[in-house]
Amino acid sequence: MSRTTLRGMTTALRVGLLGCGNVGGALAHLLVDDAERIAARTGIELQLAAVAVRSLSRERDAPIPPGVLTTDAGAVVSDPDVDVVVEVIGGIEPARTLILTALKGGKPVVTANKELLANCGSELFEAASTAGVDLLFEAAVAGAIPLIRPLRESLAGERIQRVMGIVNGTTNFILTRMSEAGASYHDALAEAQSLGYAERDPTADVEGFDAAAKAAILANVAFGARVVAGDVYREGISAITPQDIAVAHKLGYTVKLLAVVEHSDETADAAEAVAVRVHPAMVPSTHPLASVRDSFNAVFVEGDAVGQLMFLGRGAGGMPTASAVLGDLLDAAHDLTTGGLGRTVTLRRTTIRPIDDLRSAYYLTLEVADRPGVLHAVSGVLGKHQVSIQLMEQEGLSAVYAHGYSSGGPSPGSGAGSGEGIGGGESGARLVFVTHPAYERDVQACLGELRHLDVVHQIGGLLRVIGP
16 A cells, blocks of 8 residues: 655545545645645644546636545445545435445445435445445434544443434424415425435435434444435425414424434334334424524434433535544544454344334314314214324314314313304314324324315324433
């Protein structure tokens, strides 16, 4: 390899960079502009030796040294003068093949590629372990937030019960605008696109695919569970309405898109099963995650010994993500020069608990007819499926019923049990329910039957409610 000792104790390593877009360009700025500071602080001089790009003619703001640009990514990872490889091109291929080639050649790899890790992580981790080199990916989950390293190293001996957080800045920005400015989903999305937070095609963000990939990686690291993106239950935010958010606020909640990875409590050996899901949820306004605004990310970790920890910061953007890549790059360089190796990720086969086994409180809205017997019919269906009502509100009358009202039982207030006067007019009414904890399978069965009730015109929002 091309490692040399300069200025006494400073070690120089040559970096091969795959991709020079938003993140790659920002990393180049850090490597070139902050070279002296980095070397003085760490004793490692990182030299940008080769940069693979799709086009040599494209203008770039990044300070790329002369003669290092190439369109041959394969030559970069195979170059004996390249010590460490950084992959920020994204996607499955050719990134997978390039990383495997680098690892098999004894080169440590740093990547920010969540899609690749969420689908091929097991193969890559095994290749890194076999080669005895680092595969580091701090930037793949929450941008600049130091999260993967604490989970993999500082909390390696901790029995973690749950990792739950906001891991997509685009959706958090949209929900913040809907919450604080009363914007519609479409207006908030358009603003996010105008500011560069959302792509022209926002599907990966708003439908939860991005967060699901990150949830799979978190399951890999926090629980050693062999989970891929396709194992993650996923819902997005495109069906959330300003009315849902307004009612949530009135009830003391904030709506957030959450990634949740937790041990199952439904099996004899909880260590052998995990639940992994992404969906919008109502978070108590007193919970730390409720106050996370705009494009920020935050991840809440709960463990037996440490209790509760929260990691907060910028979850996206070229420079914040490049900062995380740089941290991994320095770790890889240190291990390479000292002959050390960071803690590897070892995955085991895991039972993925289906969403039907989830037990949670739920928020549910129904558009119903204005006729006698409506509430009795609806509550009867809820009771039949073991879904008990904690709170109910009639929109328009602002009638909030007391906590503890059970489905199918006598309802509070004169005439309410028979549904008389619901809505106060021929146009119908909107009923809002918050349930006691119930199983997802029972709630879904309940919704299936409610859809066939002639008094139910439409089933509106359904959100899971996170406990305090």
